[in-house]
Amino acid sequence: MPKLIVNETEAQLTVTVEESRIDAAIATRFKDRLREIVLRGRKPVRLDMRRVDFMDSSGLGAMIAVRKALPEALPLVLDGLTPNVERVFRLTRMDSVFEIRPANTPQE
Amino acid sequence: MSSSERQNAGSIPRPIARTQSMFHRVLRANPFEVRQALRDLRARFAPAVSADAMGRLELVLAEVMNNVSEHAGDLCAQKPAPRAMHLCVVMNDAGLSCAITDDGGTLPADCLLPRNLPALDPLDLPEGGFGWCLIQGLTQSLCYYREDQRNCLAFTVPFNPGQFSGPISG
Numbered sequence: 388m389p390k391l392i393v394n395e396t397e398a399q400l401t402v403t404v405e406e407s408r409i410d411a412a413i414a415t416r417f418k419d420r421l422r423e424i425v426l427r428g429r430k431p432v433r434l435d436m437r438r439v440d441f442m443d444s445s446g447l448g449a450m451i452a453v454r455k456a457l458p459e460a461l462p463l464v465l466d467g468l469t470p471n472v473e474r475v476f477r478l479t480r481m482d483s484v485f486e487i488r489p490a491n492t493p494q495e
Numbered sequence: 496m497s498s499s500e501r502q503n504a505g506s507i508p509r510p511i512a513r514t515q516s517m518f519h520r521v522l523r524a525n526p527f528e529v530r531q532a533l534r535d536l537r538a539r540f541a542p543a544v545s546a547d548a549m550g551r552l553e554l555v556l557a558e559v560m561n562n563v564s565e566h567a568g569d570l571c572a573q574k575p576a577p578r579a580m581h582l583c584v585v586m587n588d589a590g591l592s593c594a595i596t597d598d599g600g601t602l603p604a605d606c607l608l609p610r611n612l613p614a615l616d617p618l619d620l621p622e623g624g625f626g627w628c629l630i631q632g633l634t635q636s637l638c639y640y641r642e643d644q645r646n647c648l649a650f651t652v653p654f655n656p657g658q659f660s661g662p663i664s665g
Contacts, residue, residue, distance in 0.1 A: 411561045412526035441533075441550075443557040444625040451622045471550040478632055479612060479625050 389417040393424055400428040403435040409446030409472075418449035422456045425463070432457065437467035437490060447475050454485065462486060515586040516543050524578045524597060529560040532582060543586065544654065552591050552652045555633045556582065558626040559648060563597045590635070590653040596645050607631075607639055 390405035402424060409417055425432050454463050464486045468476070473489050476482040518539045522528040533553055541549050563580050580597035606627050613621035613628075631637060634650035641647070 408530065410526065410530055410557060411564065412530045441553060441557075443554060443561060444623070444629060445561060447625060448622040451620050455620055455622075470546065471554070474550060475554065475629070478629060480615060484615070484617070484620060 389413055389420050391417075391420055391424060393428075395428060395430070399431045399433055400425065401433045401435060403437075404439050407438060408441040409439055409449065410441065410443050411445040414445035414449045417446070418452050421449070421453050425453060425457055429461070431462045431464070433464045433466050435466050436469070436472060439472055440469050442472045442475050444475070444479075447479060447481060450485070451481065464488065516540055517585045518583070520582045521579055522582065524560075524564045524580050524599065526561065526564055529557065529564060532560070533557060536582075536584065540584070540586070540591070544591070547656075548591070548652065548654050551633050551656065552584070552593075555630055555650070555652055556584075556593065556595075558630050559593075559595050562626060563595065563599060563646075566599055587651075590651045592649070592651045594647065594649045596647045598644055599646060601641055602639055602646055602648070607637065 392403040392405055394401040394403070402421065406413065406417070421434075450465075457463055465476075466488045467490045468487055469490050473482075473487070476485065476487060516539060518536050520532045520535070522532050533556060536556065537549060537553060540552065544552070560580065560582070563578075578598055580595060583594045585592045610628055610631065613624040615621075630650075633652060633656070635653055637648075637650040639646070639648050
């Protein structure tokens with residue numbers, strides 16, 4: 388089972404991804420697990436991606452499926468993207484669909 | 496004749512060939528062996544190439560090998576798994592030259608045709624169809640041929656991507 392740590396506050400759901408790779412070996416289970424978490428929460432979601440140092444297009448597909456499962460009004464922020472992960476979003480133009488904060492962006 | 500005499504034989508001394516890192520692996524076509532091969536590949540090349548080139552190499556190979564895993568056996572269901580693929584990566588002056596061969600069904604011709612990213616419909620986002628766009632966008636000299644029962648795909652991941660750093664043209 389993919390390691391996802393959930394931290395829920397009044398205002399939002401923070402999900403920390405404790406996997407170093409979101410690849411074809413894990414993408415389907417990752418998608419199912421994360422979708423279950425965000426649908427149960429019904430709150431804005433912040434996904435902490437700091438630990439993920441590799442993602443392929445099956446991982447990207449999982450992210451898109453989760454975004455589609457959330458009502459459009461609920462934000463899904465991808466926080467702490469490492470360069471390898473940010474590259475996949477940029478090359479596929481999916482950086483225009485998600486709210487993305489690369490790892491070097493200072494926290495507010 | 497000693498081995499050093501043999502190397503130095505001939506009237507013109509040969510320049511010493513530069514040795515470069517290479518990686519070769521025979522693996523079964525499934526996502527878990529692909530993951531392990533990529534981890535080992537990273538351990539081999541990461542000390543010698545930039546983090547950016549390493550990331551592009553790993554992404555391209557993941558896409559290619561995932562495709563092989565996904566489609567291995569599609570066309571020859573009567574010939575059971577396991578299907579194997581061979582991965583070979585050699586470092587040269589301009590980049591990392593890669594060859595992947597497998598014994599799966601023939602690659603559909605349209606995989607190699609220039610292609611656009613899937614349409615970005617905000618109301619119905621595409622969840623797939625990115626793999627070959629990434630492969631085409633991140634490689635140079637991409638070529639494919641079929642030899643007997645094997646697929647052979649070869650390409651180079653350049654050290655300096657130049658025009659490849661932005662979004663893949665659509």
